[in-house]
Amino acid sequence: MANVANTMNVADAAGAPGATAGERAGADAAALAQPANVAIRNLTIRLGSNTVIENLDLDVLAGEFVVLLGPSGCGKSTLLHSIAGLIDVSDGSIEIAGEDMTWADPKDRRIALVFQSYALYPTMSVERNLSFALRINGTPKAEIARRVARASEMLQLGPLLKRKPAQLSGGQRQRVAIGRAIVREADVFLFDEPLSNLDAKLRTELRRELKQLHQRLGATMIYVTHDQVEAMTLATRMAVMRGGVIQQFGTPAEVYARPNNLFVATFLGSPAMNLLKGTLELRDGAVQFCTAHWRLDVSSYAFSEAPVQGQTCVLGVRAEDVHVAEAGSERAKVSLVEPMGNHRVIWLDYHGEQIASIDQTKAPLAEGDTVAFSLDAAHVSLFDEAGGARL
Incomplete structure (x- = not known):
């Protein structure tokens, strides 16, 4: 990450003068931004x-709130910075609003970038921080006042x-940084982990404000984070990344319920998806997932290819789909109870396997208790054991 001084200069680069003051002012006043689509093709960055x-x-798509989610080093910030024009691409293309911007200067891309650091000028007031890029662009004073007033009202500044x-x-x-x-x-707003420096309470508050801001502006927003809660709550669609590759791109509900592979399955969810290794057995038209200790009928599962007798696989089930203290053929010992306020996470020791269950009942449970449990077979996922892809 660049130091603060460099970051402030880069943050304003998109608003740096590139034409005469009159041309800039006229263009700025005449054209209010419209949400723009962003199309990235065969992008390679070395x-x-x-x-x-x-x-x-x-x-x-124009007007979307897309979140790039993944662990540190997965390439999500690099991808965002390439859209902003801060990193040169090695191959491929970047289009904004149908125009090739692969080699355009940041100031010509009609983007606005909010960094992880606040990147504010310490000697300037909030008002002058907000208006800085407009002033150096030669924007008319009345237009500056209108825009600053609008942003201030939106963000309660x-x-x-x-x-x-x-x-x-x-x-x-951080509100001031967003306001700037x-x-x-701009046509596209880019956010590079803007909430990561805040405490949990402030993150929750600003996350809600960002969601409402997107609803009011209807703008195209691309947001980078490693926090799955931010991704799930903010995104209209989310791209889960690993090693510079998008593992899955879809709505939060789709990605959570039907993960494409084991990485996505375990990266999303708290606690992570439960995983059990086993084999598939085909009997009398039925398909069963079998381990050394139990069987689960998965005949209703939507296999992408016909299952094969004896096929090794991994069954994944979310903690909320593991039901404790209900009628069930399986029994396990409670190894840990984690109170979470409106629910609790119950960890079950099932023949050496640790299975998490999210429980919202108030039934008394203690470590060492033996309980019955069942899985919701309608909400399981099956993955190839070797490659990790969804079956």
Whole structure:
């Protein structure tokens, strides 16, 4: 990550002067931004000898809130920075609103970027931080005032306009950073882990405000995070990344309920999806998932290819689909109970396998108790054991 001074310069690069003041002012006043689609084709990015992203395709529709989700080092920030024009691509193309922007300067892409660091000018008031890019662009004063007033109202910054960044809380500073992006009225808004420096309460508050902001603006937003809660709550669609490759792209509900592979299955969810190794047995037209200790009928499962007798696989089931203290043929010992307020996570020791269950009952349970449990066969996932792909 660049130091703060460099980051501030880069953050304003999209608004740096590239034409005469009159041309810039006229264009700025005449054209209010429209949400734009982003189309990425066969994108490859190499940093030295390291290939960070290879042959990546991604389509972001106009007005969408797309979240790039993945662990550290998966390439999500690199992808975002390439859209912003801060990183040169090695191959492929980037289109914004149907226009090839692969080699365009950041200032010509009509994007606004919010960094992880607040990147505010410490000697300027909130009002001047918000208006800085517009002022150096030669935007008319009346237009600057309109945009600053609009952003201030959206983000509840009105009482803070005369303050310096040092007089603000962390959440207020991040609001100012977001506001500086809003005043540019860009076609595409890019967010690089903007909430990661905040405490849990502030993250929750700003996450809600970002969601509402997207609803009000109707703008195209691309957001990078490693936090699955942010991804699930903010995204209209999310791209789960690993090793520079998009593992799955879909709505949060789709990705959570039908993960494409074992990585996605275990990366999403808290606790992670339960995994059990076994084989498939075909008997009298029925398909059963079998382990050394039990069988589960999975005949209703939508297999992508016809199952094979004796096929080794992994069964995945979310913790909320493991039901404890109900009538069931299986019994296990409670190894741990984790109270979570409105629910609890019960860990079951089943023949050496640890199975998590999310339980919302108030039935008394203690470590060492033996309980009955069952799985909701309608909500299981089956994966190839060797490659990890969904069956």
